[in-house]
Amino acid sequence: MNYSDLAPAYIRAIAPYQPGKPIAELERELGISGIVKLASNENPLGASPLALAAMHAAIDDIARYPDGNGFELKDALSKQYQVPHAQIVLGNGSNDLLELAARAFLASGDKVVYADHAFAVYALATQAVGATGISVAATQGYGHDLDAMLQAAIEHKAKIVFIANPNNPTGTFLSAAELLEFLRVLPTEILVVLDEAYNEYLPENLRYDSVSWLRSFPNLIISRTFSKAYGLAGLRVGYALAHEQVSDMMNRVRQPFNVNSVAQAAAVAALQDHEFVRQTYEANLRGMQQITLGLTEMGLTFILSFGNFVCFKIANAGQIYRRLLELGVIVRPVANYQMPDYLRVSIGLEEENKKFLSVLAQALGEAK
Numbered sequence: 001m002n003y004s005d006l007a008p009a010y011i012r013a014i015a016p017y018q019p020g021k022p023i024a025e026l027e028r029e030l031g032i033s034g035i036v037k038l039a040s041n042e043n044p045l046g047a048s049p050l051a052l053a054a055m056h057a058a059i060d061d062i063a064r065y066p067d068g069n070g071f072e073l074k075d076a077l078s079k080q081y082q083v084p085h086a087q088i089v090l091g092n093g094s095n096d097l098l099e100l101a102a103r104a105f106l107a108s109g110d111k112v113v114y115a116d117h118a119f120a121v122y123a124l125a126t127q128a129v130g131a132t133g134i135s136v137a138a139t140q141g142y143g144h145d146l147d148a149m150l151q152a153a154i155e156h157k158a159k160i161v162f163i164a165n166p167n168n169p170t171g172t173f174l175s176a177a178e179l180l181e182f183l184r185v186l187p188t189e190i191l192v193v194l195d196e197a198y199n200e201y202l203p204e205n206l207r208y209d210s211v212s213w214l215r216s217f218p219n220l221i222i223s224r225t226f227s228k229a230y231g232l233a234g235l236r237v238g239y240a241l242a243h244e245q246v247s248d249m250m251n252r253v254r255q256p257f258n259v260n261s262v263a264q265a266a267a268v269a270a271l272q273d274h275e276f277v278r279q280t281y282e283a284n285l286r287g288m289q290q291i292t293l294g295l296t297e298m299g300l301t302f303i304l305s306f307g308n309f310v311c312f313k314i315a316n317a318g319q320i321y322r323r324l325l326e327l328g329v330i331v332r333p334v335a336n337y338q339m340p341d342y343l344r345v346s347i348g349l350e351e352e353n354k355k356f357l358s359v360l361a362q363a364l365g366e367a368k
């Protein structure tokens, strides 16, 4: 028999998530070291030193189960955002929270709205519970078309709308005014998951206080992560803020110990490390300038990005991607996001960005 037939059709239909290629895998394949990975929007500065120290300390207690309620981390978040513990859900990465929202609120046949070129996990989380995703065409500039998403949500009586701000892989951004207008007109029985994985990379003038919106919009779920600006991608920890009836449902479907003890300790410390987040922000700003300037000098265009990565347009993207691998630089193909003419590069350290630009120039020269 074919064991995949035992799985429901909606599971068999799932296209697996394609992660960035790990450094060790490329090293094994090429037998070389010194690989530069700019493929998963990781923090090139590493992790917050305060978080590292907290992890070392937490190891001593590793024989114990973690605090299933995540008291210390919720307390730190509660103090930072002025929300009660009951409005916080902790996740094994914010990916987990996207899935918890889907598992808590969706049943087979329910409809979910997201945008074309939006983060792949929205479709995966939707399909995994047998719900139906409605992907709405993006604007000309690859951004979310909130008007069209609103129409689709109403027309299909969607249960959840996923919005990534900024979005990955496009890097596009919606202003606070646009988001607020959307929330004001959307029927309140439709949940909005506002995924703010790159929130910390926004410049001062674009920042907005989405947490304060929770008071006016009980259908809002904000998700954030420690994987990007806090540099803790390998630990897997994120959080959601939502109305307490919403977070209650998400907590019911969560694994009791979904966030490990080392991750909880690290996240508490990382939250206090404002200096590290500031350095991360500034390094990203410099790196973004370096990379976008370099791309422009090569005659390449890119999508203006508000995250720690940028998508640039390039002929034969698949071929260039493979050539960059051979030259020791891992970037991310985005053909699976219906962007076959683009590659996404994460912003790295100055030297890494430099290497990326030089091997890209070489690959382009060879392709002529």
Ligand SMILES: *Cc1c(COP(=O)(O)O)cnc(C)c1O
Binding pocket: 041, 092, 093, 094, 095, 096, 119, 164, 166, 167, 168, 195, 197, 224, 225, 226, 227, 233, 236, 237, 238
């Ligand atoms: C990276 C990313 C996440 C989450 O990553 P986790 O490591 O699971 O926290 C969520 N949303 C977007 C848009 C991302 O790019």
